[in-house]
Amino acid sequence: MRPGSTVLVVIITLSAIAGSAPAASFANDKSVSQLNQSAGESQLPDRVSVSGQSNFRQLSEEGSGPILSMLGISPIEVNRSALQTRYVELGYGLSYSTESIDVRVQSNRLMNDIEAAPSISERQQQLLAALSQTEQRAVSLRSRHRQRIKAYNDENITTKQFLASLGKIDAEARVLKNRTEQLEKMAESTEGFSISQSRFTSLKLELQALSGPVRERIKTVLTGGTQSDRFFVQTGPNSVVISVIADETYIREAYRGNLRTAGSATGISPAEATNVTDDVYPTITSLQQDNETTANSPLARISITHERGRLRALIDGESERVFSAVQYRPLSSTSTRRSTSAVKDSLRLTTHPTYPGGPVRLDLQGNSSGAPVNAQLTVGPPNGQSTVVGQTGEDGFLWTVAPDGVYQVTAIDGNSVVLVSVNPSFPPLIYGSITKGDERSGGNGNQTQNMAVES
DSSP, X not given: OOOOOOOEEEEEEEEEOTTOOOOOOOOOOTTOEEEOOOTTOOOOOSOEEETTEEEEOOOOBOOSSOOOOBOOOOGGGOOXXXXXXXXXXXXXXXXXXXXXXXXXXXXXXXXXXXXXXXXXXXXXXXXXXXXXHHHHHHHHHHHHHHHHHHHHHTTSSOHHHHHHHHHHHHHHHHHHHHXXXXXXXXXXXXXXXXXXXXXXXXXXXXXHTTOOHHHHHHHHHHTTSSSEEEEEEEEETTEEEEEEEETTEEEEEEEEGGGSOTTOOOOBOHHHHHHHHHHHOHHHHHTEEEEEEEXXXXXXXXXXXXXXXXXXXXXXXXXXXXXXXXXXXXXGGOOOOOBEEEEETTEEEEEEOOSTTSEEEEEEEETTTOOBOOOEEEEEOTTSOOEEEEEOTTTTEEEEEOOSSXXXXXXXXTTEEEEEEEOOOOOOBSSOOSSTTOGGGTOOEEEEEXXXXXX
């Protein structure tokens, strides 16, 4: 099994209406048989007409378990969505190095000035000035983050540029967080001087909200740390979701700035933070094996290790809502939705989807033998251009990141070709739309969005 990559562009219109039926196969060949099998349900009639096709059999197959709740953007609020494969790029790599060096040089200069202070009083002044400067840099970085999301929503920058900018913001946030930790240690070691612990905690969490493993992965790819990766990105008002499959793990970051309260100065306790995560992540908290809470500041962080992965959630103290979250899901323990299979030319292709931007497992077998088949797989929009995402390998399956909206998977083995269309379910979001019309709240809404899969 190998993860793959993709390169295509399409405009998709989604109907966000509760209870929508799954999309039918988009195959034109009437000899294709698409199967959806459901545990405990009887087989549908052998002959039904779907999109003008005959000899089409459909069964339902239940998924492997409940999909864990997650922070995300309500479908009605999504402005843009794309899949993009990123490769090593010398220009971006040099840009990362230059900017990171500049911030590190400034940090070193601040630390040296503090250490060289001629008196305790001067040292205290230097510490306060350095901390205030770092807080201002964090405010500027958060503003830049918001501006880049808006620029992408307004289609003023490409997906390629947007992902690169997220990687740069991540790199700077990490350097500033490291600087904050150094300042905290120096303040603790300064005789007769103290700065509120909550001030340091709040600053570190502000910076952590602007960094994450997927953003770091973008930087790793662009600077040559790994050959390529396929990234999903989805944006809404001051909100972004990005995901990737790396090292047999699905990693998903979500940031919803519109769930924060501007200028919040209210502290949140560990107990209050725990109550928030218990309410919105009931399954995860019931499966938890270990947890760590950082609180007593305007922001709180809860990290949970559970039976099916890890969660890191940041909570706004004033709104008492999760506004940033990172989830790690090992592929071996990932639950999938209802599967769909298609049979043609002695091949059986089965998809095990989750949700847009989530992991999807693609299985390819010989229809008669049931043996795994090693073949090339492509993914693309119905009746549009498809792109290779990888080989199934000797074990006959491949995990990849799903696009947003209806898509088609094609397997090609010599002269044999089989395809299946997938209409993924909406993810189980912990919060719905903050505007009217979100189907999760019982309303109906139609959404037109740009969904691109690019090189």
